[in-house]
Amino acid sequence: MPQTSEINRQIVLNERPKGEPDANTLRMTTTEVPVPGANEMLVRTVYLSLDPYMRGRMNDAKSYAEPVSIGGVITAQVVAQVVSSNLDGFEPGDYVLSGSGWQDYAITDGTEVMNLGKSPENPSWALGILGMPGYTAYAGLLKIGEPKPGETVVVAAAAGPVGATVGQIAKLKGCRVVGIAGGAEKCAHIVENLGFDACIDHTAVDFADQLKAACPDGIDVYFENVGGKVLYAVLPLLNPFARVPVCGIVAWYNLPGLPDGPDMGPAIMGTLLRMKVKMQGFIIFDNFTREVYEEFRRDMMGWLQDGSIKYKEHMVDGLENAPDAFNQLLSGGNFGKMVVNVGV
Amino acid sequence: MPQTSEINRQIVLNERPKGEPDANTLRMTTTEVPVPGANEMLVRTVYLSLDPYMRGRMNDAKSYAEPVSIGGVITAQVVAQVVSSNLDGFEPGDYVLSGSGWQDYAITDGTEVMNLGKSPENPSWALGILGMPGYTAYAGLLKIGEPKPGETVVVAAAAGPVGATVGQIAKLKGCRVVGIAGGAEKCAHIVENLGFDACIDHTAVDFADQLKAACPDGIDVYFENVGGKVLYAVLPLLNPFARVPVCGIVAWYNLPGLPDGPDMGPAIMGTLLRMKVKMQGFIIFDNFTREVYEEFRRDMMGWLQDGSIKYKEHMVDGLENAPDAFNQLLSGGNFGKMVVNVGV
Numbered sequence: 001m002p003q004t005s006e007i008n009r010q011i012v013l014n015e016r017p018k019g020e021p022d023a024n025t026l027r028m029t030t031t032e033v034p035v036p037g038a039n040e041m042l043v044r045t046v047y048l049s050l051d052p053y054m055r056g057r058m059n060d061a062k063s064y065a066e067p068v069s070i071g072g073v074i075t076a077q078v079v080a081q082v083v084s085s086n087l088d089g090f091e092p093g094d095y096v097l098s099g100s101g102w103q104d105y106a107i108t109d110g111t112e113v114m115n116l117g118k119s120p121e122n123p124s125w126a127l128g129i130l131g132m133p134g135y136t137a138y139a140g141l142l143k144i145g146e147p148k149p150g151e152t153v154v155v156a157a158a159a160g161p162v163g164a165t166v167g168q169i170a171k172l173k174g175c176r177v178v179g180i181a182g183g184a185e186k187c188a189h190i191v192e193n194l195g196f197d198a199c200i201d202h203t204a205v206d207f208a209d210q211l212k213a214a215c216p217d218g219i220d221v222y223f224e225n226v227g228g229k230v231l232y233a234v235l236p237l238l239n240p241f242a243r244v245p246v247c248g249i250v251a252w253y254n255l256p257g258l259p260d261g262p263d264m265g266p267a268i269m270g271t272l273l274r275m276k277v278k279m280q281g282f283i284i285f286d287n288f289t290r291e292v293y294e295e296f297r298r299d300m301m302g303w304l305q306d307g308s309i310k311y312k313e314h315m316v317d318g319l320e321n322a323p324d325a326f327n328q329l330l331s332g333g334n335f336g337k338m339v340v341n342v343g344v
Numbered sequence: 345m346p347q348t349s350e351i352n353r354q355i356v357l358n359e360r361p362k363g364e365p366d367a368n369t370l371r372m373t374t375t376e377v378p379v380p381g382a383n384e385m386l387v388r389t390v391y392l393s394l395d396p397y398m399r400g401r402m403n404d405a406k407s408y409a410e411p412v413s414i415g416g417v418i419t420a421q422v423v424a425q426v427v428s429s430n431l432d433g434f435e436p437g438d439y440v441l442s443g444s445g446w447q448d449y450a451i452t453d454g455t456e457v458m459n460l461g462k463s464p465e466n467p468s469w470a471l472g473i474l475g476m477p478g479y480t481a482y483a484g485l486l487k488i489g490e491p492k493p494g495e496t497v498v499v500a501a502a503a504g505p506v507g508a509t510v511g512q513i514a515k516l517k518g519c520r521v522v523g524i525a526g527g528a529e530k531c532a533h534i535v536e537n538l539g540f541d542a543c544i545d546h547t548a549v550d551f552a553d554q555l556k557a558a559c560p561d562g563i564d565v566y567f568e569n570v571g572g573k574v575l576y577a578v579l580p581l582l583n584p585f586a587r588v589p590v591c592g593i594v595a596w597y598n599l600p601g602l603p604d605g606p607d608m609g610p611a612i613m614g615t616l617l618r619m620k621v622k623m624q625g626f627i628i629f630d631n632f633t634r635e636v637y638e639e640f641r642r643d644m645m646g647w648l649q650d651g652s653i654k655y656k657e658h659m660v661d662g663l664e665n666a667p668d669a670f671n672q673l674l675s676g677g678n679f680g681k682m683v684v685n686v687g688v
Contacts, residue, residue, distance in 0.1 A: 227613050240408070249613050249614060252610040259606060260606060261602070262603060263602060263605050263609075264608070265571070268609060268612055269568070269593050269596070270593060271625075273592065273593060273627075274400075276624075276625045276627055278623070278624040278625075279622070280616070280622040281616035287620060
């Protein structure tokens with residue numbers, strides 16, 4: 001069932017997942033296409049962004065954002081087009097960045113909606129390199145990681161939109177950059193196309209040894225977006241005064257509970273203490289000011305225009321395929337920023 | 345065998361401990377009293393400081409300082425008196441703060457030795473409230489913890505020299521302060537004499553529940569000096585943007601290896617992420633500049649003089665009792681700053 005102008009397909013939370021989301025976690029439902037009231041507009045989803053943080057919203061747990069309720073539409077940013085508008089500043093045909101969620105149509109009063117204009121060059125990039133993932137990479141690396149020329153920066157999920165951007169910015173800042181990714185194809189891309197100094201395949205049995213060999217001077221900045229065995233391989237390599245921006249722990253998002261031991265708590269805390277490490281969690285739109293965002297937009301536009309930053313998307317067709325694509329994302333099966341083409 | 349002018353008693357590392365130091369870990373040996381050469385002086389230990397960090401020096405592990413070698417004198421700061429001096433600026437009878445270690449006599453060229461004068465008011469305080477522990481509390485709390493009036497500050501080992509000082513400074517800064525200590529006597533002292541708002545006994549079976557009840561507005565600053573179950577009870581109470589200066593993890597210093605699970609790594613990292621927490625390890629003389637030290641000395645002298653900071657010592661008699669006293673310190677058996685009277 002493709003997108004039509006007649007009905008609104010929605011993907012809603014059917015039950016909270018224990019571990020990996022399965023066939024019962026999400027379901028598709030349909031409603032009528034809603035009609036905008038005064039000072040509202042109707043927008044039609046063109047591109048849907050899939051991001052690891054959405055897994056957290058499916059839990060009923062204390063976090064930085066409200067969980068999705070049972071029966072609620074899954075949270076997401078989308079690039080949409082205005083269908084009809086009773087709002088100043090938005091006209092039919094305008095592309096917008098909107099928090100519509102996993103559905104074809106949404107009504108909005110324009111709050112936190114950004115107008116991208118009638119014909120943006122790469123409209124879906126607002127979900128990636130020019131949006132939340134790009135900004136996360138930029139601010140987390142530069143404002144918390146504070147990399148200095150000659151230092152070693154390590155980043156996992158290096159073929160993903162955050163990791164790839166972190167590594168490329170770190171190269172621009174004069175660092176030695178080591179990526180971590182799953183499989184030879186991604187690693188080749190990361191070194192050959194993105195210019196990282198090395199990339200380690202985390203599926204290798206001697207992954208930790210390879211990482212150590214690739215970081216002969218230790219690690220000064222570890223951009224944490226995966227947790228799990230990558231974190232534990234990084235810990236013994238951290239240098240005095242290392243910085244660890246904590247952006248995500250995707251390897252652990254599907255845990256139904258705490259994993260078996262040993263308890264690595266003493267290793268984490270002992271490393272922080274002995275090596276005088278700073279670890280700092282951040283949520284991009286909570287931690288940084290508007291000035292940092294403007295700085296990001298200015299720098300990133302420049303880097304994209306002069307070709308010093310490259311960007312890759314992993315496009316999936318059809319809203320109905322979003323649940324499977326999301327599980328693929330959580331298990332590292334994406335190669336580039338995962339975007340669902342809902343209604344191009 | 346008391347201190348004499350004839351021989352130099354030394355406590356040296358006999359073998360590296362696996363877990364808690366035992367009767368084979370340390371041994372007393374004697375040497376002749378050494379004779380100072382040109383530009384050297386001989387100092388006689390009066391007070392020996394016992395501090396948890398010494399446990400780490402007994403391991404052969406990558407850390408911020410060199411381990412003590414087998415047969416080497418255990419590292420320590422002492423308050424000593426100059427016996428004879430071929431050094432400008434030091435005369436017989438002067439009290440000095442020196443890194444002599446666990447022994448009666450030492451030769452020094454004056455490097456990193458501070459002259460305390462002929463008759464300091466409380467010479468042993470240079471090992472505690474006016475020395476490394478006091479400075480650790482001051483700089484860790486104020487420069488990393490950055491407490492704001494009205495915030496909740498939690499500190500463990502609150503009857504020890506660092507914890508007691510952290511809590512009293514936090515009170516001076518207008519915070520709600522909750523201490524954690526072992527036993528009713530210490531907790532009573534902490535609330536009644538030191539002015540903390542509450543103190544929780546970590547030996548209580550419902551310790552975690554009591555801590556939660558004592559922190560109705562969550563925790564904004566957790567000064568980490570113990571690790572273990574206290575850390576794990578604190579994690580779910582941390583507020584958004586909480587700060588965690590990591591000064592020590594004494595509950596884990598005797599671990600022979602990683603403890604059994606579950607693995608709390610995901611809980612630590614997940615809390616950092618969701619709550620946007622900053623955790624930062626520090627080693628007092630590596631992290632802070634001379635200016636911070638001067639600021640500490642100025643503030644602390646004032647607070648001691650006007651009675652707004654109180655200080656308690658746990659004095660043990662005799663160098664031969666230092667090993668038992670050190671184990672007592674590691675298990676939380678001290679009540680106040682542990683100091684050995686070696687030769688008053």
